[in-house]
Amino acid sequence: MKQVTVSQNVNLNLPDVFLTYQKKLMQATSQYSVVICEKSRRIGVTWSIAADAVLTAAKSRSSKGMDVLYIGFNLDMTREFIDTCATWAKSFHHAAAAVSEFIFDDIDENNHTKQIQAFRIRFDSGYEIIALTSRPRSLRGRQGYVIIDEAAFHDDLKELMKAALALLIWGGKVLIISTHDGVSNPFNEYVQDARAKKNKYHVLRIDFDDALKDGLYKRVCLTTGKEWSPESEAQWRQEIIDSYGEGADEELFCVPRLSSGAYIPAILVESRMxxxxxxxxxxxxxxxxxxxxxxxxxxxxxxxxxxxxxxxxxxxxxxxxxxxxxxxxxxxxxxxxxxxxxxxxxxxxxxxxxxxxxxxxxxxxxxxxxxxxxxxxxxxxxxxxxxxxxxxxxxxxxxxxxxxxxxxxxxxxxxxxxxxxxxxxxxxxxxxxxxxxxxxxxxxxxxxxxxxxxxxxxxxxxxxxxxxxxxxxxxxxxxxxxxMQNIVEYDYTPANGMEQSSSLRNSDDDDDNDSGGRFSKGAY
CATH class of the missing domain: 3.30.420.240 (Nucleotidyltransferase; domain 5)
Known part of the structure; x- marks a missing residue:
């Protein structure tokens, strides 16, 4: 496996690498045991947290190093995170083994076993980053820094939080990151309780305009080779807002919807495109x-x-x-x-x-x-x-x-x-x-x-x-x-003169006859 040179002390003040809001989040995780970050989509928060994970796992015990346990919403997100961590490890010149993939068994309270795919990066410090794709009960037997990404979209966030918070007893810490998914979602409940001082969690809010103010679009231009101007930034901002339509407030500006949230999360849709x-x-x-x-x-x-x-x-x-x-x-x-x-x-x-x-x-x-x-x-x-x-x-x-x-x-x-x-x-x-x-x-x-x-x-x-x-x-x-239906396959050749029926109804009505939603009463 490829090895790189270790460097235990890395300066977090990297203005040419991290934008201000990214540095604020990394500073918060170093100061507070539990941090909640409500954020806009696609602003590079997870990217900076991957760097935070590497800096944490690569440190020695005396420098407050520890294992990092990342739990993503789906397999694609998990793979992306672990690959980003590997890139940061090389950039920071930390000694790390190559990314490895493994399967372990998650046994529930009914003694049912579920195999869980995970990824691992080991460091010479003795600590490791483990990226998981579900809410494994094995968290309860571990210790370290837990990162729950897109927390609002996990099946049972409350149970996951119970397992994660138990790690605080022996000096661990917890970071919960997510865009919103409705006012009644447990993630929003944690945010509101923290703001109401019902718990001691630190809340950091980063919306789309916060990211723009701190130079997000300038970084986009730098990466893509475009020339920055106030006019092009304003146009780009509007295009992004338009792309989210009615979901812009929730997806970009941290305003949870009054409903229970979208049934199919935007992050899931985009991952399949x-x-x-x-x-x-x-x-x-x-x-x-x-x-x-x-x-x-x-x-x-x-x-x-x-x-x-x-x-x-x-x-x-x-x-x-x-x-x-x-x-x-x-x-x-x-x-x-x-x-x-x-x-x-x-x-x-x-x-x-x-x-x-x-x-x-x-x-x-x-x-x-x-x-x-x-x-x-x-x-x-x-x-x-x-x-x-x-x-x-x-x-x-x-x-x-x-x-x-x-x-x-x-x-x-x-x-x-x-x-x-x-x-x-x-x-x-x-x-x-x-x-x-x-x-x-x-x-x-x-x-x-x-x-x-x-x-x-x-x-x-x-x-x-x-x-x-x-x-x-x-x-x-x-x-x-x-x-998904049982339909018999067969070949079909239309008879001459029968390619198109002449009995079609010529109606200009819309497809919905009722004034309600997409369906009305009836059988199928």
């Missing part, structure tokens, strides 16, 4: 929809050949099973078509997503069927059949088979059935998403109401100014749900 997944958007004017149908058909056929055919060609020879989900609208919300492919490792990969705005139903079916006809080993589909979607789903089921296409009458019962497995797939990294602001915002609209994940009635606006109502999220959940 991939840059190489395209989002294809098509919008037409009202006047275009009044053109002769044959003219519209020709234009859409050309658009499909130019835009969709290259994307479908890329996956046409892949040995994967395909599914598709959809959510339909006409003139109000968006129509979204979401294909997925089940890979050999069971990951539901998204090859592309199609969003349609103000497209007549006949042309929507033309696009949908163009995709479905060319998906390799297509095994099933599911479409929201409530409101305007009913005609679309029914026509598609007539074409491909009613055992092949699920016409889903979305309801509270269906949401309760479909959403938890979808969220679990995101948590397990078995479903991929495009790296797209509007799709991220759609995912953040879901909240728990009455114990059921729901999309509230209020609409949002996309980057293009168009109205959205969680449309892409519904399509993604439909695709995932379809892939």
């Amino acid at each position: 991939r840059k190489d997944i395209p989002v294809v958007r098509l919008a037409r004017s009202t006047e275009w929809g009044q053109k002769p149908e044959q003219e519209r058909n020709r234009e859409i056929e050309l658009w499909c050949e130019e835009t969709l055919s290259p994307l479908l060609d890329k996956i046409s020879l892949m040995d994967t099973t395909s599914y598709v989900g959809g959510d339909f609208a006409r003139s109000g919300d968006l129509s979204v078509i979401w294909p997925i492919q089940v890979m050999q490792n069971m990951v539901r990969w998204t090859p592309f997503v199609v969003e349609l705005k103000n497209i007549p139903f006949r042309q929507q079916l033309q696009i949908l069927w163009y995709i479905m006809d060319r998906l390799p080993r297509r095994a099933g589909a599911a479409f929201d059949a409530r409101g305007n979607g009913q005609q679309m789903a029914e026509e598609t089921a007539d074409r491909y088979g009613h055992g092949h296409v699920h016409q889903v009458m979305t309801s509270a019962a269906w949401y309760l059935e479909a959403f938890p497995p979808y969220k679990s797939a995101l948590e397990d990294a078995t479903f991929t998403l495009p790296q797209d602001r509007d799709i991220a915002n759609d995912h953040r609209t879901v909240v728990m109401q009455g114990g059921i994940p729901q999309i509230p009635a209020k609409r949002t606006k996309g980057k293009d100014g168009n109205q959205r109502h969680g449309d892409s999220l519904v399509a993604a959940v439909m695709a995932h749900w379809a892939s």
Whole structure:
């Protein structure tokens, strides 16, 4: 394993490396036994804490060194943290063994065993950094500096805190870092109790503007090679705020929402996004929809050949099973078509997503069927059949088979059935998403109401100014749900003259007939 030279004494005053708010946090952890940091997203707090972890674990016992136990929200975050620690160890010239990965058993009170993946960096000081991906009970048998990252999103923060605080008895310390996830979240309760002096925890608040004031954007410019100016910083600030939409107060400015928080956390959504997944958007004017149908058909056929055919060609020879989900609208919300492919490792990969705005139903079916006809080993589909979607789903089921296409009458019962497995797939990294602001915002609209994940009635606006109502999220959940059903695979070749039905309803209603949220009463 690669060794580097040790240096026991490192000056924390590094103005060229750490921004002011990062140094304040590191200073707080050196002065207080328990520190709570409520923070904005993506401002480099965890990056500085990784340096703090290395400085702590690399010190000798006489210099108050100790083990560091990091607990992240998911495996990706944990790996990122331990890799950052390894980078800091080299930068500080501390002797450290290479990163190692290990599995240990976590035994609960019912004597059930769960295997937990962890990462470790050992230092010549005799201490180590251990990064864990859950809330292991083994914390109770350890000693040192506990870092709980994105604490608001852990399954049982209160139990985790009980285990962590026990380490204070023998000189340990605890750092709790997180963005907010609703006023009723235990993380916010700890923050409020500390501010009310109900405990002796030290609270540090760092919002997006605090970070900008201390030079965050200047650091971004330095890293990316951009030229800084007050105007470019103001524009960048607004772009970031716009990207979070209605979630900006909570995600960037440390203001917890009055609801119980987003059902699918932003940090989880962003961790599953991939840059190489395209989002294809098509919008037409009202006047275009009044053109002769044959003219519209020709234009859409050309658009499909130019835009969709290259994307479908890329996956046409892949040995994967395909599914598709959809959510339909006409003139109000968006129509979204979401294909997925089940890979050999069971990951539901998204090859592309199609969003349609103000497209007549006949042309929507033309696009949908163009995709479905060319998906390799297509095994099933599911479409929201409530409101305007009913005609679309029914026509598609007539074409491909009613055992092949699920016409889903979305309801509270269906949401309760479909959403938890979808969220679990995101948590397990078995479903991929495009790296797209509007799709991220759609995912953040879901909240728990009455114990059921729901999309509230209020609409949002996309980057293009168009109205959205969680449309892409519904399509993604439909695709995932379809892939979990028992659907028989078969091949289909349309008879001549039957490629497109002439019985489509020409309605300009929105996809939601009720005035409430994304579902109304009904079975599925």
